[in-house]
Amino acid sequence: MLKKINTRNLQLGMHLHELCGSWMAHPFWRSKFTLTDAEDIRRILDSGITEVWIDIAKGLDISGATLEEAKRSVTEVLVKAERVPGVEAHTPASMSDELRRAAMICAKARKAVVSMFQEVRMGKAISAEDAGELVDEISSSVARNPGALISLARLKTADDYTYMHSVAVCALMVALARQLDLDQQGVREAGMAGLLHDLGKAMMPKAVLNKPGKLTDGEFHIIKNHPVEGHRLLVEGKTASDIVLDVCLHHHEKLDGSGYPDRLAGDSISLFARMGAVCDIYDAITSNRPYKVGWDPAKSIRKMTEWCKGHLDERVFQAFIKSVGIYPVGSLVKLGSGRLAVVVEQSEKSLLAPRVKAFFSTKSQTHIVPELIDLSHPSVTEKIVGREDAAKWAITNLDELWAT
Template sequence: MLKKIPVEQLRLGMHLQAFCGAWLEHPFWRTKFVLTDPRDLALVRESAIREVWIDIAKGKDVDTPESAHSPDAAPSADDFPQPEIEQEPDPAATVPSSFSDEVKRASRIVSKGREAVVSMFQEARMGKAIEAEAAAPLVEEISNSVMRNPGALISLARLKTADDYTFMHSVAVCALMIALARQLGLDEKQTRDAGMAGLLHDLGKAMIPLEVLNKPGKLTDAEFDLVKTHPEEGYKLLLEGKDVSEVVKDVCLHHHEKVDGSGYPKRLNGETMSLFAKMGAVCDVYDAITSNRPYKAGWDPAESIKRMAEWKGHFDPMVFQAFVKSLGIYPIGSLVRLESGKLGVVIEQGEQSLLKPKVKVFFSTRAQAYITPEVIDLARSPEKIAAREDAAKWGIKDVDRWWVGDKT
């Protein structure tokens, strides 16, 4: 039986069913749990949430006079499940926004998303069953952000420390899968399934020792064989979980397959891989090679797209082409040289052409010196991109600061 109560009436032992407010307004990655920790109770009361739904069939009820709970008391509307416990959809949730407007909101989603994945991995290590439904609000927030401006969250999720890689990688692949699903024209349910699959695709790494996952040097053959068990380990965890779709289990098990049959663990090929597994393979690799790892620096986004296009037999051509369209030939964060000799970093995709993004220039290759930063919209400028560039060639460090700046 569900009841809506003010947070002031919350007490330990109550079963929280839902928060009355946006996912980002409360401090938890999931709802539907029994309040047992006084610190959690304090966090709820200190948040922007003013009302919550509780389930009195699964936890304590509010303190009321005894007569209200006597057998002869007439039932009230609050004694029965309510048909709707979620907030009405916010019409502004998916209104397109500029990169600069979206990046701050995306930063909060990425941060909370990381916390959610850390919690999921911890629960998996402790043997608790995975509840996919609990992660649905996170997938929804990521999906809405991608709808408003796909480049913001996808680009921010690429920026991760070595220790954060496993968790942030899951958030990044979730966003990439959603963007790719939209590019492929999949329906809303399929898009949400794709996002959830991206979020949970590496769950099996919870079973891999941290000293192996975060090893700063090259893995031994034995360690690499151990890491390669993560798709099957994750699949086993998902089989024991609740509300896990077949799409999620499929991507978890098969995101390391290749269309030429040389992948693992089942050596599937282009004929036997599902569309979602092919999507997962592309998204997983892109985020992996563009991210800093314990043993190597990430590649430039545009260079990564170029190299992936050259790997024959790795990706499904149709899926990869759609992936490039979803990100752009020059994804946000790519370092490019304009025909004028100026170096700049891509800060936003062009509305009409993949070849004409917005670029923030900050360096002159002719003068060999930094210049006053300036944003050039190549769709409205005679300037053109001459080539991708390697930052190290010009002695440029921390390219990402030119597009992230102080926005996060």
């Protein structure tokens, strides 16, 4: 039976069902667990959260509570439960507005995934349901402006790759699912699968996982076991859906049967696993890794187009391009005038005409006053003539340019 109580009445032995208030204020990655450590109560009080839901069927009740109070609490939570997570309308936001919110979500999400991986390494079972709030927050951001959180999550350090990769793939899966016109449940399943697809890496030796150089055949064999380990962990948690389990196990399969762990081919690979493969590869090659610097987003799209045949589902990949753009946010492009510009936002009118920020003249080889240009506007004659390599022009602040 569920009951809402003031956080001042929390006691060890109570089973938390939900922390009230904004998810951003929550001090934990999950909200359903039994309080066994006084430090956890202190963290809740310090967070500013004033009320929580407890489940008195799974833990201690508040002393002196009456049956009528309990009945009122149950009625309140049942009314709340009628609202389906993630289906409320999300007002579209500009890139600049959503970047601020997305930065906070990324920071919170990183801590949440770090905590999740730590619990796995400590032998604790992971409940997929507990990640629901995190998936909902990421989904809401993507609904308001898909480019913001996806682009910020790409700016991970090599040390943060394992954790922020999960966040980035979650966001990419949500955006792709929306592009494929999946229903709300399908979008949420895709996001959950993206967040948990690499859980098995928590069981990989850190020396191998974070190795700065090329892996030996033996080390690669170890890493290739992470889908199986992740699947095992989620099965033990007993709450992951068949879709989440499938993506975790099969996001490294290839259409020609050369993938792993089961060497599935063609129609044996589900739609969601095909989606997971595309999103996983894109974030991997655009991110800085311990052994290499990430590629420019536009270069990554071009490379994936070359790899697509035999490896990736072409229909899914085309939908993915529509969701992130032919020139994704952060891409360095050359305009017809000879100016270099960085892509700052996609246009609903054309994949070839995003909003860009021109900042460099290739003719004078000097930086110029930055100018925002909507290439899709009827009065604009500028157009993209190709992508450019930042290193060629000694440009080192590209990410600062699009993110500010």
